[in-house]
Amino acid sequence: MTPDPASPPPPAPSQPTIEPSPAWSGNALFWWLHAGGWGGVFLVNYFSALANGKPAEYWTVLLAVATTGFLGTLGLRYLLRACADRSPVRVAMLMIVPVLVIAAAMALAYKLVTDLDWCRQCLPFTRFGYFTYTISQLYVLVGWTSLYLVMTTWRKLRMQTEAALAATAMAHQAQLKMLRYQLNPHFLFNTLNAISTLVLDRDNATANRMVQGLSAFLRHSLDNDPMQRVTLKQELDAIGLYLDIEKTRFADRLRVEVEIEPACWSALLPSLLLQPLVENAIKYAVARRVEGGTIGLRAAREGERLLLSVLDDGPGWPALDHGGAPPDTAPRGNRVGLANTRDRLRVLYGERQRFDIRNREEGGFIVTMTLPFEAGGAPRE
Known part of the structure; x- marks a missing residue:
């Protein structure tokens, strides 16, 4: 009992559209994370300052610094998206200068608020204090950049996995249909x-x-x-x-x-x-x-x-x-x-x-x- 040649396989089935997951950096999730992150930085720094003897008015300084960081990292996001196709090492090298600029801007916001006599008691004891404050903000900015890169990389991998699974499913169905229609x-x-x-x-x-x-x-x-x-x-x-x-x-x-x-x-x-x-x-x-x-x-x-x-x-x-x-x-x-x-x-x-x-x-x-x-x-x- 052995079969004859089968008829030609039917036309390939139309491929369903693969709907990619929405970009986390362009929807509500990004804004919740972005605003929540900088809000958390503000609160942690404020309570830490109170614990170290700073006056209650210190919130004005920290709010100005956090707002500057909030706006600065929005610009950093567009730079990171523009470099999405580059290798991680090149992205890290390209981000050094923008991160330093944003850290300097945050230190400048700190100085401007204290210069306006909103919180004279918040002034650092020496000019070197401004420099150390700038360096301290680098930890926050590097953390934000790293988290952004991790999440965008995770999103890309998830989309690639979804596309691979969809392609496998379509190939599976096409093979079954071809075999069934012979x-x-x-x-x-x-x-x-x-x-x-x-x-x-x-x-x-x-x-x-x-x-x-x-x-x-x-x-x-x-x-x-x-x-x-x-x-x-x-x-x-x-x-x-x-x-x-x-x-x-x-x-x-x-x-x-x-x-x-x-x-x-x-x-x-x-x-x-x-x-x-x-x-x-x-x-x-x-x-x-x-x-x-x-x-x-x-x-x-x-x-x-x-x-x-x-x-x-x-x-x-x-x-x-x-x-x-x-x-x-x-x-x-x-x-x-x-x-x-x-x-x-x-x-x-x-x-x-x-x-x-x-x-x-x-x-x-x-x-x-x-x-x-x-x-x-x-x-x-």
Whole structure:
């Protein structure tokens, strides 16, 4: 049981727009952090000054200094944003002069307020005090700059992570859709040929029944969301539509046996997972033999696992009896359906699934799939 080449994959799905996170430096969060930070600096310095014997009027000096720092670092923000594409070392070098200028401006604000006699008792004891005050503000400015760089770097990394996750999800969905839409053109070709033959033979009733069956199957396969899982009952109903078409072609040469444990009818699986395997069996175990053949569909539950099997009583795959290669290294006409089904399971379930193929001892070929047993609604793949 091996598949024919699949039809070309459908056009790539349109990519959803990735909405980036809003820039923390341009929204309310920045202003809360910025204002709260400088407000905290003001309060810490004021209470520290009171504890060291400064007069209550010292708040005027500290308010002027904090306001200068507040406005100065706003300008520093635009410089940092302009240097966003540079290396961290270059950014640090470029920020040295602006930080020194803002620190000097804060010391100047300190001197102007004290010179206006608003707080004569706040004057430093020596001129060197102004210099030490300027140096002390460098700690605050370097801390502000470092925090800004850390947060902007974190934001960039988060956006890159979100974009990578979105791209991975889109690739995952595109792969599932491509695998799901790989319908074998030979099925349509053979069915239309059979309908044409029936029309030429004036067997209009059979031809009409075959057209209706083909229409129902195509409507089900194309209207169904390829990202949706279905219950085993729904899957077998869809396979029934397909087999009705093939039974019109092969009549009594095609025999189907279904063995499903009652607990498995509500189990979930990818839609139209079994169709390419059934089509394989028909091509290699039924169509090529005068006496036709039997196809079996089985489902059983083993603990938390669902076991699905598609088997036939045809000639099997001789290469497997001689240590043959797996499906994806076989000739192209022998690999698409098996590889398609195996890849769908691998993308959806990862290491939680198994896909096995072998020849049966009593003759024929069998594909066995082991999936996690899930029942209930139909969550998206």
